[in-house]
Each structure stands twice: as C-alpha cells, then as structure tokens.
Amino acid sequence: MIEAVHVPVMLERVLELLAPALTGAEPVVVDANLGLGGHSEALLAAHPTLHLIGIDRDPFAIDFSTRRLEPYAERITLVHATSAELPEVLRRAGRPRVDGVLFDLGVSSPQLDEAERGFAYSYDAPLDMRMDPTQDLTAEHVVNTYSAAELTRVLRDYGEERFAPRVASLIVRERAKDPITSTKRLADIVRAAIPAAARRTGGNPAKRTFQALRIEVNAELSALEAALPAALDALALGGRVVVLSYHSLEDRLAKQVLAARTRDTSPPGLPVPLEAHQPRFRLLTRGAELPTDEEVARNPRAASARLRAAERIRLDED
Template sequence: MHDTSHAEPGGHVPVMLGRVLELLAPALGGSEPVLVDANLGLGGHAEALLAAHPRLHLIGVDRDPDAIERSTARLAPYAGRITLVRAVSDELPEVLARAGRPRVDGVLFDLGVSSPQLDEAERGFAYSQDAPLDMRMDPQQELTADVVVNTYSEGELTRILRDYGEERFASRVSRFLLRERAASPITSTKRLAEIVREAIPAATRRTGGNPAKRTFQALRIEVNGELTAFERALPAALDALAVGGRVVVLSYHSLEDRISKQVLAARTKDTGPPGLPVPLPAHQPRFRLVTRGAEVPDEQEVAANPRAASARLRAAERIREPE
C-alpha cells in the first residue's frame, strides 16, 4: 500500500517515494545532513525526506514561482530546516555557494512536470484544455511555445519533435504546422492539438492515447531548455557530493534517462589503461552505481498513479574525494 499521507494536492503521490527514501537514507545519517531537491515541484519528496530525517537541512530549487509558493506553504512545519530558491537546476553551484553549503550529502532530481503545470489550463501545457500556447515554467522568460510553433523553421521543428517528442511523424507534423501558420498564427493549445491530430495517420491515431501528447512534450522540453539544464546540473550535483553522498535521478523520457545513464557511467568507471596489475589511484572511479540499470515503478504504483508509468530511476554514491 502507498503511504497516502504524502499524497499531493489532487491525490497525486510522489513517484517511487519509498525507493527514493530508501536510496537516500544511508547518505543522510550524519549530524547535519544537507540535501538538494533540484526540481522541487509540489514538495512531496521534500516533505517525506524532512519527516524521515529530523536533522536534515533541505535546499529546494525550482524555476517556477508557483512551485516555490506552494512548497513554502506545504513545508511550513519545517521552515527552520529549509532553504527554497527560485533558480534553474543548472545554477546549482551558485545556489550552494550563496547558501554557504558547497558540499552536500544528497541530491534528488525529479525531472517530471508537476501536476499543477499540467492541470491548470492557463499555463498552456495541456492538450486536453484550450489555452494560449505558453508552456513556460518561468513566466518571466521570453521564449514560449507560441514562438517555437510560429517562427521555427520546418527543419528545426522536425528535429525537436523527433528528438524530444520521439514523434515518428515529425516531418509530417512540421509540414502541417507550417501550412496552417501561413494562413494564420497558431496561438491556442486546442488548435495545435487539432493540427497534430490531422497530421497523424488515422491508423496510428487509434492507439497510444492522445496523438498530440508527443508534440506537447517536445515543445515543453524545447521552451524550458530542460535537457540542456539537466546535462549541466547532474555533473554539478556529483561534484558537490561529499564522500558517502548520493544522487538519485527520476527521469520520465528516454533522452533524460540516456543523459543520466551516460553521466553516471562516465563517473563510475576506472579510467586507467587496461591490463595494469594494480589500479592507479588517480584513475580509480570517484563514484559507484547504487542501482543496477534503470529501476521502474511496480505495477501497483502505476495503477495508482498513471503518471509514474514512464519513470526510470538511477542512483550513485561518491566513494572517493577528487584527486
């Protein structure tokens, strides 16, 4: 059974919560442990970690002012043990420097979009409701989904839809978008979803959920620079870990998981020349993998929380100081 005491507003439970707590626990047993939640969202994982570790200080990072506001209210009982910062995850070194905590014991990346962003129509993330084409996690940034859809070239749109949305009809969708925007700008989520639906062949439309899902995912990733931020943030998080410190990554997209896998693999392998009788200390790995491959939620969790279905979890631990 799930511990529903950590259910999110709207009934959502933080993804793989029990496993996240289990993996981070060995790193948080010290007298003054510090953990960074690099994608704070609704604060569900953060709340559970603060409850489980009475001496823990948590640094929560999110670029969405709404997420910071909600989490500030939710985590109010722990106000003396939290530092919440509005920033992008790849600003981690600056965030830690300002907080006066350059070394930390744990870092959690939960790369999923929080439920309110998906559910509140005016944010423009949802294809199920009509809203302006926005999709910004940071309302102050200039790039919106409207700009991408109406100004990017056909080649750029095809690349984004193929790489970020894993849309096999990417070039066809792009062609339809260019044709439609030539007649009039595409400014609403409803119209975008209708155009994508027309572009996807009928036989494919009958399976696999809403045909616009992949296009909306691709635009969200492009607008918010999610993959580029994570590519910089994960190495920065590993650099900040103390010996015995752990990083846990929850990703929801094959590209996110690939970055996670590649970065962790590079940090956990011996870099010395092969065949040496004794490994050279300078080439020994600084980290070890704590998970075997990518772990996935069990069937029970997916049944209770369909948004967990695409989750992939990886974790690593620092075992040596840098040379």
C-alpha cells in the same frame, strides 16, 4: 485540492536510497526539482537535523512548498532558479558540499492540471508551456517562428516523432493562414499531419509534439546536462544522488552521466589499476528501477517513472 491528489513518485525507494547518506550531524540534501514538495516533506520528517535546499523554476512551486514546509522553516532554503544554476545556489547558501541530491524531473501536476499553463493537449488553452512564467520563450513563439527545419529537429530530437517533417510542414502551412495560438488547434494540426494508420495506436498523436515543445521551451535536457554533473561534483564522500525521469531522453542522459562517473578509466593491460583512474562513484541501482504495479495503480502518473542512483565512493584528487 492539490495536496490531496499529489502523491510523490517512488517515495519509499527515494527515502531508502538517500537515508544512508543522511546519518551525519547536520546532513544537507538538495531537491533540484522541488515541485509540490512531497519528497522534501518526507525527507525533513524522516531526518530531524536535515537541512534541505529546494530549487524550482516555477514561482508557484516555491510559494506552495513554502507553505507546505512551514513546520520545517528553520531547516529549509527554497530558491527560485533552474537546476542548471545549482552550483551558484550552493555557493550563495554557503553549502559547497552536500550529502544528497534528488532530481524529480519532468512536468509537475499543477502545470499539467491548470489549463491556462498550456502544457496539456487535453485542454483548449493558450500555447504557453513555460515552467517559469517570467521567461520570454513560449510554445507559441516556437510554433510560429521556427523554420520547418528547426521544428523538425525539435520534434524529432525531443519528441522522437517519426513524422516530424510532416508535422513541421503542416504547422508552417497552417500558421501562414493564421498564427497558431491554442493547444487545441495545434493538437488538431498534429492529428491531421500523422497518417491514419499511425493514429490508431500509441494514444493521442499530439503527445510527442507537446513533449518536444515543452522540452524546447524550458531547455529541460540542457538543464539536466549541466545540473547532474554539478550535483555529483558537490557530493561529499558517501553522498548519494537519485534521479527520477519520465521519458527516455531524460533517462538516457542520466544513464550516460552516471555510467561515465562509475567507470574505471585505467588504460587496459596495466598490472595495477591507477588510483587517478578509479571511479569516484558506484551505481546503487541495476539499470533503471521501475515503480511497482501497486504504486502505478495508486498513482497513474508514476507509470513512466525510471529511477537511477549512485554514491560517491572516492573524493576527487586535488
């Protein structure tokens, strides 16, 4: 069932952008957010000598992709880890340099669709939201133990929730009566906290709170902050990175990291640019590319996707 409904986002564009980096004898690509392995499967099929390193913090993703990619078993290395552990994953795999890295960020289809994972406000389920079920921190712990100030920070910074103080205050008040343990109760509390006029637009009022809690529980932004620079450092000359993000916080972070690596940092006014200050990368996309209307019609979950890509054009000086 999952295989039938899973459609990799912006697949053709991802393949097109990575292809020029994969023309060598034995290219290596890292899929830093393996998920259900759709992008990985297409890359392995398109490049017969490619070795793929897949990373995911969700054991289900590793198990599912192991089965899905079984025809390519000799050309894959799948690792249960977070993307932030990318340098260690590459060290253990004996692959200090790679030719391509793909980040397909956000929550995966099974995580959203399986009620018991607690990611979705559309199901009544335990407040969990762990991408890696073996970790300790859950959304229930955050909601029931963080102070009002800490909750406000999470909701404001990660959910961009205008009414973060109101939502946090009502959560603290309601949990004093009974611990908040279900997605439905939390969604009802959020709805009650947000003014009626604001509830009339923008979809489900719990959307921003659930996004914020998911990011906090899984440390998603800090993982990307560590993983994307590490991926750029690992790229061989001509290597490429592609980042698919699904909300403004991820996209903004990707934009900032790539912009910093593609900028000439020579002091102004010099007659000749300094080699040491020349950018090591160039952008392959103008701004963030969006999925086509046709793709969104086929795959509604692609609607929020934003794609950025860059290529290494110089190696770092020793």
